[in-house]
Amino acid sequence: MSNPPDRPDNPERGERPATRLAHAGRDPTRFAGFVNTPVFRGSTILFETVDGLQGGGGRTTTYGRKGSPSIDALQDTIAELEGGARTLLTPSGLAAISATLLSLVGAGDHILVADSVYRPTRLFCDGVLARLGVETTYYDPLIGAGIDALLRPNTRLVFVESPGSQTFEMQDIPAIARHTGPRGIWLVADNTWASPLYCNPFRLDVDVSIQSATKYVVGHADALLGAITCTERASEQVTRGVQALGMTAGSEEVYLALRGIRTLGVRLERHWRSGLEIARWFATRPEVATVLHPALESHPGHAIWRRDFTGASGLFSIVLKPAPKPAVTAFLESLRLFGMGYSWGGYESLVVPFDVAAFRTATEWRSEGQGLRFHIGLEDTGDLISDLEQGFEVMAALV
Numbered sequence: 001m002s003n004p005p006d007r008p009d010n011p012e013r014g015e016r017p018a019t020r021l022a023h024a025g026r027d028p029t030r031f032a033g034f035v036n037t038p039v040f041r042g043s044t045i046l047f048e049t050v051d052g053l054q055g056g057g058g059r060t061t062t063y064g065r066k067g068s069p070s071i072d073a074l075q076d077t078i079a080e081l082e083g084g085a086r087t088l089l090t091p092s093g094l095a096a097i098s099a100t101l102l103s104l105v106g107a108g109d110h111i112l113v114a115d116s117v118y119r120p121t122r123l124f125c126d127g128v129l130a131r132l133g134v135e136t137t138y139y140d141p142l143i144g145a146g147i148d149a150l151l152r153p154n155t156r157l158v159f160v161e162s163p164g165s166q167t168f169e170m171q172d173i174p175a176i177a178r179h180t181g182p183r184g185i186w187l188v189a190d191n192t193w194a195s196p197l198y199c200n201p202f203r204l205d206v207d208v209s210i211q212s213a214t215k216y217v218v219g220h221a222d223a224l225l226g227a228i229t230c231t232e233r234a235s236e237q238v239t240r241g242v243q244a245l246g247m248t249a250g251s252e253e254v255y256l257a258l259r260g261i262r263t264l265g266v267r268l269e270r271h272w273r274s275g276l277e278i279a280r281w282f283a284t285r286p287e288v289a290t291v292l293h294p295a296l297e298s299h300p301g302h303a304i305w306r307r308d309f310t311g312a313s314g315l316f317s318i319v320l321k322p323a324p325k326p327a328v329t330a331f332l333e334s335l336r337l338f339g340m341g342y343s344w345g346g347y348e349s350l351v352v353p354f355d356v357a358a359f360r361t362a363t364e365w366r367s368e369g370q371g372l373r374f375h376i377g378l379e380d381t382g383d384l385i386s387d388l389e390q391g392f393e394v395m396a397a398l399v
């Protein structure tokens with residue numbers, strides 16, 4: 001494991017993230033001393049006076065769709081950890097992405113989206129946004145300051161995701177921000193890989209940071225949830241957009257996320273350590289052509305990872321050397337401890353094959369062997385490696 005850079009202090013409170021994880025967004029004195037904020041279910045909120053009903057009492061929550069003490073607790077916790085002014089919850093990570101885009105752009109606008117972006121983000125841009133008159137250009141995720149050449153007078157937003165989904169390109173977000181910031185172009189980041197703990201995108205000058213809380217915040221593969229965290233400048237427009245879209249988070253999901261986030265620190269440290277150990281092991285294997293993990297010194301984006309991140313999650317990819325398809329299928333199907341299925345961020349290890357060559361438009365993804373994305377869970381790494389070893393033996397018999 002490479003030496004982690006020092007974790008930054010919380011600038012406001014002088015407390016480190018592990019401490020804030022345990023205490024942010026909680027006020028037991030409001031709930032009879034109970035440690036956890038209870039689950040609030042409901043639509044109608046009653047008022048004693050007409051003035052109160054009409055917003056006079058200073059209460060911000062007037063209807064269940066606009067919030068509850070449980071929603072506030074989670075929103076405040078995520079906002080504090082990510083270092084933003086305000087967080088809004090959505091029913092899924094993809095809903096956080098679509099609501100942010102619908103809030104910030106409109107007909108006639110042009111947006112720039114990283115070619116390595118999460119595929120459903122791309123489908124939203126090419127489908128819904130195109131139909132509404134928003135033009136999307138995909139750009140090379142390694143572009144950095146070169147983004148300048150792609151900005152047009154009507155460019156309203158640049159979308160980054162670092163590292164990229166499946167292929168793990170690291171983006172130079174500050175270099176991009178130096179060109180978007182002065183022109184007032186919104187800079188939006190999908191920060192799911194790092195979780196709110198290992199990257200603070202507001203230090204990198206983004207306007208909006210998106211989390212699929214479904215992943216590490218919930219952490220147990222038992223709920224879907226999204227979070228949009230904004231700067232002061234973006235907050236009003238995004239809040240109006242999310243409320244106009246009628247987006248709200250279910251009370252059960254919010255409770256599961258609040259429960260999950262309290263242990264995010266210890267879980268992530270283990271995902272980080274185990275993921276890196278297994279990535280290093282893959283790098284020694286003759287079956288493997290490349291390991292795509294930004295915390296490996298050999299990764300082309302390693303310097304950016306060291307500069308901008310304070311840790312790594314358990315998600316990375318490998319590219320196998322060319323092998324017959326039935327051999328790769330046999331490898332995958334022989335694994336006992338790695339489930340095959342989408343999503344990640346739970347306590348369990350997962351693997352999915354991927355192929356991005358068919359849908360990239362700004363860059364060419366060339367690899368001769370099969371790409372495999374792994375999520376390393378909280379299991380014993382010795383057991384995981386034994387499982388992978390037996391899988392490679394099964395594969396070898398068919399090569």
Ligand SMILES: *Cc1c(COP(=O)(O)O)cnc(C)c1O
Pocket residue numbers: 092093094095118161165190192193212213214215224225226343
């Ligand atoms: C999973 C994922 C999403 C979507 O999250 P859901 O909660 O499944 O809608 C968005 N971005 C990234 C990078 C993801 O991995």
